[in-house]
Amino acid sequence: MTKRMAVILAAGKGTRMKSDLYKVMHPVNGLPMIDHVMRAVEQSDIDDIVTIVGHGAEMVKEALGERSQYALQEEQLGTGHAVQQAAEQLEGVQGNTLVICGDTPLLTSETLSALFKHHEETGAKGTILSSVIDNPTGYGRVIRAEDASVSHIVEEKDASDTERQVQEINTGTYVFDNQALFDMLSKVSNDNAQGEYYLPDVIGLLKEAGELVQAYPMADADEGLGVNDRIALAEATRIMTQRINTWHMRQGVTFYSPETTYIEADVEIGSDTILESGVSLKGQTQIGSHCHIGANSEIVDSTLADHVRVTQSVIEHAKIASHADVGPFAHLRPQADIGEGVHIGNFVEVKNATIGKSTKAGHLAYIGDADVGENVNIGCGAIFVNFDGKHKFRSNIGDDAFIGSNSNIVAPINIGDRAFIAAGSTIVEDVEDEQLAITRSKQSNIEHYWDKLQKRWKEAEK
Numbered sequence: 001m002t003k004r005m006a007v008i009l010a011a012g013k014g015t016r017m018k019s020d021l022y023k024v025m026h027p028v029n030g031l032p033m034i035d036h037v038m039r040a041v042e043q044s045d046i047d048d049i050v051t052i053v054g055h056g057a058e059m060v061k062e063a064l065g066e067r068s069q070y071a072l073q074e075e076q077l078g079t080g081h082a083v084q085q086a087a088e089q090l091e092g093v094q095g096n097t098l099v100i101c102g103d104t105p106l107l108t109s110e111t112l113s114a115l116f117k118h119h120e121e122t123g124a125k126g127t128i129l130s131s132v133i134d135n136p137t138g139y140g141r142v143i144r145a146e147d148a149s150v151s152h153i154v155e156e157k158d159a160s161d162t163e164r165q166v167q168e169i170n171t172g173t174y175v176f177d178n179q180a181l182f183d184m185l186s187k188v189s190n191d192n193a194q195g196e197y198y199l200p201d202v203i204g205l206l207k208e209a210g211e212l213v214q215a216y217p218m219a220d221a222d223e224g225l226g227v228n229d230r231i232a233l234a235e236a237t238r239i240m241t242q243r244i245n246t247w248h249m250r251q252g253v254t255f256y257s258p259e260t261t262y263i264e265a266d267v268e269i270g271s272d273t274i275l276e277s278g279v280s281l282k283g284q285t286q287i288g289s290h291c292h293i294g295a296n297s298e299i300v301d302s303t304l305a306d307h308v309r310v311t312q313s314v315i316e317h318a319k320i321a322s323h324a325d326v327g328p329f330a331h332l333r334p335q336a337d338i339g340e341g342v343h344i345g346n347f348v349e350v351k352n353a354t355i356g357k358s359t360k361a362g363h364l365a366y367i368g369d370a371d372v373g374e375n376v377n378i379g380c381g382a383i384f385v386n387f388d389g390k391h392k393f394r395s396n397i398g399d400d401a402f403i404g405s406n407s408n409i410v411a412p413i414n415i416g417d418r419a420f421i422a423a424g425s426t427i428v429e430d431v432e433d434e435q436l437a438i439t440r441s442k443q444s445n446i447e448h449y450w451d452k453l454q455k456r457w458k459e460a461e462k
Helices: 033-042 057-067 079-084 109-122 178-185 201-208 230-250 449-461
Strands: 004-010 048-053 069-072 096-101 126-132 141-144 150-154 168-177 213-217 280-282 298-300 314-316 336-338 343-346 349-355 360-363 366-372 383-385 395-397 408-410 413-415
Touching: 004 033, 004 079, 033 048, 033 057, 033 096, 033 109, 048 057, 057 069, 079 178, 096 109, 096 178, 109 126, 109 168, 109 213, 126 201, 150 201, 150 213, 168 178, 168 201, 178 201, 201 213, 408 413
Parallel strands: 004 048, 004 096, 048 069, 126 213, 280 298, 298 314, 336 349, 343 360, 349 366, 366 383, 366 395, 383 408, 395 413
Antiparallel strands: 096 168, 126 168, 141 150, 141 168
């Protein structure tokens, strides 16, 4: 197969974003835009990739790593000038080169592969990825010759009335014969109002040289969206979300309200799982099959096994074993490891703790920096006291232990198997297996207290 190369244009700052963050680093469904582009390029049988960087170069390199070579465009003098910066890596190489912008996160590998195939099969020196849209206002039009090849590209301000009626537009993505590309780039002029070197001028130069130029209209016009401001960023996120959600539904996941459910690009979900409205699944989250994720739950970088139920809760960097249930209004923080069949109820917070099989914490508890055994009951209001103001300490709770309501478990501490902690106790010393620990003060009942209280109030009013 003919060698395939790619140049990704990612040097512009993106002033219309009005942001301190470099444009192509703005995320769409959990990935920087440039990463979406890179993934599509990588999956299109590309042999060599060169990313053109400028503003925020180090940030882009950190995001893409060794997946690409890099060339620096120190001055932003137009798209043609940007591609020229890849000459050191690509000039003179035989093959075809894709030129794609780093702010087009919706382009798919299927479309890019089809573009390459069309270019290779027609023998064109240049092929434009085009799109047919209902309202082409503001876009450069692709004007076809009688044989259906490309005659020229015309910008709207320069188009005739007839040309303005054309609905096929230039998306700014191209495939070129690599040697022809760099030959023509050397001839591109900057004789224009901006004093820049424009990549589309290569199309005109190829035509002047009598070379064949083709256009390949993509099947889905949405893919061509370029993100230049926050409005386009929101639209790209909407379309990407719809694409991701549709894919999961086709894999057997039920959505109560797909238009209100947000899922990021790398999330995995098993079949027969149900997602209610308002759910957000982010990062590297993995959810098993037959799970039920309740409305308005947020799960980030977490792993849920099969048959887990989550009700209106926040889960981040946590693990949940099968048949466990969480919520409502629970918060699993980083390194929470919830065992099989565990119940974490309303307003329970777990952080950096392992919770053994079939343990229950029904409500209003904080379990931090702890290793809790199996079949433990953690009562309402129990607090694992783990911090002395400078250091964190761990608590170890044995199997079948009972932690009474409103108890304070002051770490570092060990509580044995089948041990009982009486309600309202503050436990500061280890408790052995099957012991009862109680630290309540003696109760005193004062007779006729109401009469004494009323007398005190009357005296205060005098």
